[in-house]
Each structure stands twice: as structure tokens, then as C-alpha cells.
Amino acid sequence: KGEKSWEKRLSGEVDQLAVNYVESLSYDRRLYKYDIQGSIAHAQMLCAKGFLTADELDAIKGGLAQIQDEIEAGQFEFNVLQEDIHMAVEAALTEKIGDPGRKLHTGRSRNDQIATDMRLWMREEIDILRSKVRDLQGAFVELASKYTKDMMPAYTHLQRAQPIAIGAYLLSFVEMLERDYQRLGDCRKRVNVSPLGSGAVAGSTIPLDRAMTAELLGFEGVMRNSMDGMSDRDFCAEFTFACSLAAVHLSRFAEDFIIYSSSEFDFVRIDDKYCTSSSMMPQKRNPDMLELMRGKTGNIFGSLSAMLMMLKSQPSTYNRDMQEDKLHIFSAADVLRASLDIATAIVSNTQFKTADIAAGLDKGFLDATCLAEYLVRKGVPFRKAHGIVGGLVAECEKQGLAKLADLPLETFTDACDVIEKDVYDNLGATNVVKQYASAGSAGTKQVEEQVAFWRQEFGQ
Numbered sequence: 001k002g003e004k005s006w007e008k009r010l011s012g013e014v015d016q017l018a019v020n021y022v023e024s025l026s027y028d029r030r031l032y033k034y035d036i037q038g039s040i041a042h043a044q045m046l047c048a049k050g051f052l053t054a055d056e057l058d059a060i061k062g063g064l065a066q067i068q069d070e071i072e073a074g075q076f077e078f079n080v081l082q083e084d085i086h087m088a089v090e091a092a093l094t095e096k097i098g099d100p101g102r103k104l105h106t107g108r109s110r111n112d113q114i115a116t117d118m119r120l121w122m123r124e125e126i127d128i129l130r131s132k133v134r135d136l137q138g139a140f141v142e143l144a145s146k147y148t149k150d151m152m153p154a155y156t157h158l159q160r161a162q163p164i165a166i167g168a169y170l171l172s173f174v175e176m177l178e179r180d181y182q183r184l185g186d187c188r189k190r191v192n193v194s195p196l197g198s199g200a201v202a203g204s205t206i207p208l209d210r211a212m213t214a215e216l217l218g219f220e221g222v223m224r225n226s227m228d229g230m231s232d233r234d235f236c237a238e239f240t241f242a243c244s245l246a247a248v249h250l251s252r253f254a255e256d257f258i259i260y261s262s263s264e265f266d267f268v269r270i271d272d273k274y275c276t277s278s279s280m281m282p283q284k285r286n287p288d289m290l291e292l293m294r295g296k297t298g299n300i301f302g303s304l305s306a307m308l309m310m311l312k313s314q315p316s317t318y319n320r321d322m323q324e325d326k327l328h329i330f331s332a333a334d335v336l337r338a339s340l341d342i343a344t345a346i347v348s349n350t351q352f353k354t355a356d357i358a359a360g361l362d363k364g365f366l367d368a369t370c371l372a373e374y375l376v377r378k379g380v381p382f383r384k385a386h387g388i389v390g391g392l393v394a395e396c397e398k399q400g401l402a403k404l405a406d407l408p409l410e411t412f413t414d415a416c417d418v419i420e421k422d423v424y425d426n427l428g429a430t431n432v433v434k435q436y437a438s439a440g441s442a443g444t445k446q447v448e449e450q451v452a453f454w455r456q457e458f459g460q
């Protein structure tokens with residue numbers, strides 16, 4: 001029934017345990033489209049080289065198109081005895097068209113076939129992921145454009161640091177995502193080369209036109225060495241790494257928003273749609289989507305480390321270990337895709353509680369660095385200014401004053417005689433955010449410039 005050509009070599013006896021253990025059909029069937037695409041290109045080339053007649057090529061193309069329709073209509077019968085998508089399609093083709101189907105695998109192995117299928121799949125997947133990264137970037141830019149003037153505290157060590165325009169914080173994620181976008185694009189260059197024609201390991205004695213199949217499949221070039229061509233899985237490791245780093249960024253965003261939506265911070269309101277409640281505590285609004293985004297990062301790292309573990313110390317070229325690579329690239333892509341989608345939805349529906357945040361901006365001496373820089377502008381060496389301001393902060397704490405601006409002028413002038421009345425123009429979050437002068441600072445002006453830059457970049 002299986003019509004495996006190696007039934008002549010092996011006894012043909014079947015142990016269902018082994019059948020179930022060796023199969024990849026349950027998950028590689030999602031490659032059917034690429035497998036058929038690759039087979040059509042290979043057949044066209046065989047015909048051009050005189051190994052198939054024009055009629056045989058037509059029969060193969062027709063049969064494969066029919067199989068694709070059947071799979072897409074859910075009418076194709078997958079038989080686990082056929083192990084994988086390649087054998088399933090080939091067997092169905094031969095059943096449909098007879099001998100021309102038996103010629104399709106000329107000069108080809110499942111080894112270069114699967115490598116081709118995965119590269120075709122990944123090229124498309126990368127394009128989809130990149131467009132989803134762009135969507136999320138766009139959502140961050142839109143949200144940032146609403147908050148160029150409103151302020152929040154920036155944190156380092158999760159301790160209050162300096163006041164910033166909220167938009168500056170949001171745009172920092174656009175930068176991280178831009179590197180993810182670029183990294184996936186770099187990965188795509190190494191994905192988009194053709195292993196087809198590498199055969200089982202040593203190429204073929206048949207003069208295959210590899211440049212032709214590469215061109216038909218839209219590959220940028222042909223992999224030079226057959227042994228590397230059919231066994232290279234660097235692109236899979238690279239892909240899972242690019243997904244991992246994007247996931248790192250999503251996890252940090254998720255963690256921020258989880259913290260910022262707590263009553264202790266109360267900076268953002270996550271839309272109800274992206275919260276769940278508690279089965280027991282009636283008041284709860286839990287940010288479960290964000291927690292899952294943070295949690296699922298681990299699955300993607302798992303895919304990366306599984307990929308590296310699988311490759312490590314394998315003897316040269318193809319070993320069946322490699323069959324498992326698909327589980328990891330599919331999983332990384334699926335989890336990242338879903339996480340990018342939900343992140344975009346959440347960012348597009350989040351509001352910052354600007355009035356509440358503003359009311360708390362006097363806490364934490366956010367203006368201390370600005371005061372030190374005021375002294376620098378008056379000629380005080382920075383290290384000395386740092387000490388003077390540190391002393392003034394300690395003085396506030398001693399006197400139970402909430403902020404530097406509560407100190408009377410003579411306390412300032414006692415601490416340093418270059419200080420004048422204009423010192424108060426340098427205190428308080430609003431004043432500080434106006435003072436930011438260096439490129440890329442977290443002030444309103446720089447945020448507006450960055451928003452304009454990204455809008456132009458994205459054609460928004």
C-alpha cells in the first residue's frame with residue numbers, strides 16, 4: 001500500500017511502533033505547498049534537460065495541482081506509512097499518473113528536497129513576521145505621537161531616575177523592533193539560496209541545471225557545495241535566534257506594562273479586552289495576555305536551544321536527527337507571530353493615565369541630574385556639582401521636604417555661591433523635560449523629531 005521503493009531492500013515487515021516514531025507527516029504536512037512548488041521546478045528542469053518529455057511534465061504538473069487542491073480541500077488522505085510529506089505527495093502522484101510520477105525523483109533526494117521546502121517556507125514566514133514587526137512599530141509610533149508632551153519618570157534599577165516625555169519611552173521599543181526587522185532581513189539572505197540539486201549528499205551524475213531550479217523558485221543563488229547544501233541548518237538556528245531576540249523585546253515590554261498597570265504604579269490602563277478576571281476575587285483585572293507574552297518567550301528560547309542541541313556534534317551531513325528541526329522553527333514562528341499580533345492590539349488600545357502620573361512626578365528627585373548640569377553650565381566641574389546636589393537631596397530628606405524646589409534660595413546659595421534665582425527654572429519635571437538638549441534625549445522636541453522620522457520611514 002505504501003509503495004515505498006525501498007520495500008525491495010528491506011523486509012517490508014511493519015512495526016507500528018517504528019512507523020509512529022519515525023514519521024514527520026503529522027507536522028511537515030504544512031510544507032505541502034512548498035514541496036509541490038519545488039517538485040514542479042525540479043520537473044521543469046528535468047524536462048529542459050531531456051529527462052522528461054513535455055507530456056510527462058504536463059502530467060506531473062497536473063497531478064501535483066490536483067494533489068494541492070485535494071490537500072487544501074481537506075480531501076487528501078495522509079497515510080502515516082509514507083513517513084513524510086515528500087513520500088505522501090510522490091505516492092499520490094504516482095497513483096494518479098503512473099510512470100511519469102516515478103521519474104520525478106530523478107537526481108533528487110529527500111535530503112535536498114526537505115532543505116528546499118524549509119527554505120521556501122521560511123522565506124515567506126520571515127516576510128510575514130517582518131510585516132507584523134512593522135505593524136507593532138507603527139502602533140508604538142502612533143501611541144508615542146499622543147504623548148509627546150506628557151511626562152513620566154524613567155527608571156534605572158527600577159528606581160526613579162529622570163523625567164521623560166512618555167513618547168520617548170514608547171519609541172525605545174520601535175528601535176528594538178527595528179533591529180529585529182533588520183535581523184530577520186539578514187537571516188532571509190542566507191535562507192534564500194538553493195540547496196536543490198545537492199541530492200542525497202554528493203550531487204548527481206545527471207547534469208541537473210541547478211541555476212534553473214534556483215531561478216524558478218526565486219532563490220538568489222545556488223549553494224556551492226552539495227554536502228553543505230543538503231545538510232546546512234544554520235538558517236534554522238539563526239531564525240530561532242532572531243525570533244528569540246524579538247521575544248526578549250516583547251517580554252520586556254510585557255513586563256513593563258504589567259508593572260505599570262499595577263495599583264502601585266498605575267501608569268497605564270490595559271483595555272478590558274486584554275485582561276481577564278479572577279474566578280474568586282470579583283474586583284480583579286489581570287493582565288494575562290501580557291503575562292503569557294512574557295511566559296511564551298521561554299518557548300521560543302526552547303526552540304533555539306533545541307535547535308543548537310540537535311545540531312551539535314552530528315556527524316557530517318544528513319542524519320535523521322534533523323527531521324526534528326521543523327518542530328522548532330514552526331513553533332518559534334507560530335509563538336512569535338501570535339505574540340506580535342497581541343502586542344500590536346494591546347499597544348493600539350492602551351491609555352496612559354497622564355494626570356495621575358503627573359501628580360506623582362515630584363517624588364524621587366527626578367530633577368537632581370538637571371540641577372547638577374545647571375551648575376556645570378555655571379562653571380562648576382561636574383564631579384563637584386554631583387556632590388553638591390547629592391548634599392541638597394540629603395538636606396531635603398533631613399528636613400522632610402518632598403522636592404528640591406521646596407528648599408529656600410539661601411540653602412542653595414550656601415551650598416554653592418554660583419547658584420541664582422534662575423535655579424528654580426531647572427527644577428521640576430516640566431522644566432527638566434524642556435531642557436533636554438542632546439540628540440536622542442527624552443524631551444518633547446526629540447520625541448517629535450523621532451515620531452516624524454518613523455512616520456516618514458513607514459510612509460505613515
Ligand code: ARG
Nearest residue numbers: 024084110111114320322323
Ligand atoms: N522527513 C525527513 C526530514 O524531515 C526528510 C529527509 C529524510 N531523508 C532521509 N534520508 N531519511 O528530515
